[in-house]
Amino acid sequence: MPGSRRSSGLTDGATWADYRRRQGSWLVRPLVTEVSRQLAVLENSGAALPPSWAPVPGSDRDARMRALARETVVRSWPDAPPDDDAEALDAAAHLGVAAFDAAKATLLHMLRLGYLLASTRDERNELAAHGTSVHGALARSRQRVQDLVRRRLDTERKRYTPLETAVARLTEEFATTQGTPEQLRVAWQTLAAVVARATPLLTRLSGGASEEPAAPRGSAPGTGARPALRERRADAAAQMRCYLDYFSRGDVVTRLLELTVATRAMVPVLAEVEQPMELVQVSSDTRTLLAPGRDAAAEKLTGFQLHHFGAFYKDSWRVNDWMWGRLDGCGWLVHLLLDPRRIQTVLENDEVARGARARTFADSLSRALDDLPVPGDVLADLAFLDDETASVPVSLPNLAAWVASALQEHVAAEELPAVAAQIRREQRPTDAARAWLAEFDRSRSAGTGVAPGRDVLARLTATCPVASERLADEAARRTPLFLRTATRTAAVGTSVVAGLLRPVTALRPTVAVARLLTRAAHAVTARIVPRRPARPGEDGGER
Structure with a gap:
């Protein structure tokens, strides 16, 4: 029945009060930090400031601004669970962008679970379309916090506005730039519409997965291998059924709002919305089949010498x-x-039969690489593609x-x-x-x-x-390039020292003689061992 109270029982007044305190502090933290920084810049620059903007001895101005900004931003936030669905939508719209981002993250997590459960290209394309709708639900302002604070402080300073009033106005503008209540209301309704459209597909996908995960084979603790595909899909299906059952018992916005408030009220203060991320360190400590014996950066690169400036010594x-x-x-x-998971997805999209996936993928790569023979160890590594109970390698x-x-x-x-x-x-x-x-x-x-x-x-x-x-070998061989470089370095060094010690009268003769000798040595070396010009047809250009 529209407008009826269908609470999930996840939240109560204490939960909402804790949410207001925690999330209000988190939301205004970057704003107050920037206000404090720019006030310090204005004070140090000697700019004329209203008397109320000056720090009061014995008080914490930053703490006062944080408390005022938090109270300003949570003023329109509800302090108790909504009584009906219409009130829930209004509450969600006034909770600002932080609550919306948390709700958005929940839906994206559901779609990622669905993507794992999907086995055809059409299913994955439909899920990707739903993800696009979620990401486009709320248009974000591109205005930087620094620019907003600078502009507002400059305006209020010229008006001699009290600091409390200036901070309150700045907080209101800051909250509005991230999404007005009208924009957020539409955005929450968009999220609910996505859930409604995606539910039939997600229900079918979660119902088709095995409820009894198979034990992964070929993996041992500490190996870093991912669980088998069947096990990952069983776990994803179990999570998906929980989400779908929860949302099926009432209005989606109401349920999503209460789930968001309950979750964010219990996480550590100032914690961001969790998002999966994988990092890969790209370095020269890696191997290549062209030179198997050189798998360490120090065995390939000359630039590690001379505090990582060694490669500038010589063109080669x-x-x-x-x-x-x-x-x-x-x-x-x-x-x-x-990525092994991506390979599994591509082969499923192409409807390659299980049992032929490893050979099909290897052969397709071989054809793309001018019929390069497929090594046996490569086929062995791809065996997991034909066995959904096998652990997926990282x-x-x-x-x-x-x-x-x-x-x-x-x-x-x-x-x-x-x-x-x-x-x-x-x-x-x-x-x-x-x-x-x-x-x-x-x-x-x-x-x-x-x-x-x-x-x-x-x-x-x-x-x-x-x-x-190595540079040490160049010095031992006394190459022309090393002699030129050494004498030039000495000449430049003595010139620098001469400039630094100019006020020291007693050392002027010594420094002058050293400077003269090093410059003469460099001039003689440059004349005796000149640079060798490039021959016609040689590739001597800078790389």
Whole structure:
């Protein structure tokens, strides 16, 4: 019956009072922090401020502003459960954007559970459409808190408005910019409409899943493997049935509001709405099948030397580090794309029969990689695709390394000639660099063109000596580049010291002599060991 009281019993007056206190403090915290910061800036700048804005000795101005802002923002919030559905909608609209965001998160969680339960492309597309509706339910203001506070404080300062009044007006405007009651009322009704539209599909999906989760096979505690697909779907179906049963017993807005208030009243103060997030650290501490022996960043990059500025010493070092950055970055991007759960979803969308999924997926990758043979360990890693009771791995490192190696071949074919060109420009390359350069030249003249075959590319990448070069070796060999760099550094250093010690009269002669000697050494070195110009046709451009 419309307008009747259909409370879930989740909340009472004490729950609502706790919600007002906790969420009111959370909502105004960033606003009061910014007001306090800008007041300090105005005070330090000597700007004319109303007398009431000045700090009062013995009182906490920030605490007073926080209490005033909280009382202002919760003034229109209800302090008891609504009596009927119409009152619930009005209460939800006045609770502001924090309550709406929590309710929105609940619906998105339901849709994610449905996405896990779905097994066809049409079902997932329908769920994605519902998610789009949820995200578009409330248009957000793009105005920054800093700009809002700056503009309002400037206006109230010129009017000599008391601080309490200025903070109250600012709080009201801050709450309104995040959504007016009219906008929030429509947004809550949109959420309820999404639940109504999605319920038939979610009911069918949760009813089709097994209620008895199968024990995962092939996983052990501490392995980090995810539960088996059947187990995850059984758990998702159980959660979904709880949500659907709860929402079926009354008005969706009323039920969603009470669930939100009850949940947010019990979580730790100032806690944000939880959202799933997965982090992947992208670094050079990774492997590639082109150079299996170089899986640590220190074995590939020259830039770790001299407080991470070492690669600026020599052109070939910079090109080497650029090449390895592309190689390792390619591997990590492939690793991110080949998520085991996403592969399961794609194969289900394509209606590939269970039992043929591992071979079908591997063969499709092989065709995309110019018929690259599928290694046995890759097929073994994909076995979970054909067994829904098997644990789902967190990642597929063997598969990612195999796919990435085909793409890394193109990177190596583009970058190795640049490395060779920079080595060729050096006046005194190492013996290892000369030997590698000779092998590189033979690979290009052996009828393979600019891009040698896979085995040759792998050998050239793995044996490239640039990554093993060190500044200490350059100093021991007294290379022309090192002599120029050392004398220039000394000249610049003494010039800096001379500028710093100019007021110290007693040290002026000593510093002047040191400066003269270092500058002379640099001039002599630059003349004796000049830079070697690039030869015609060499790729000497900056990378």
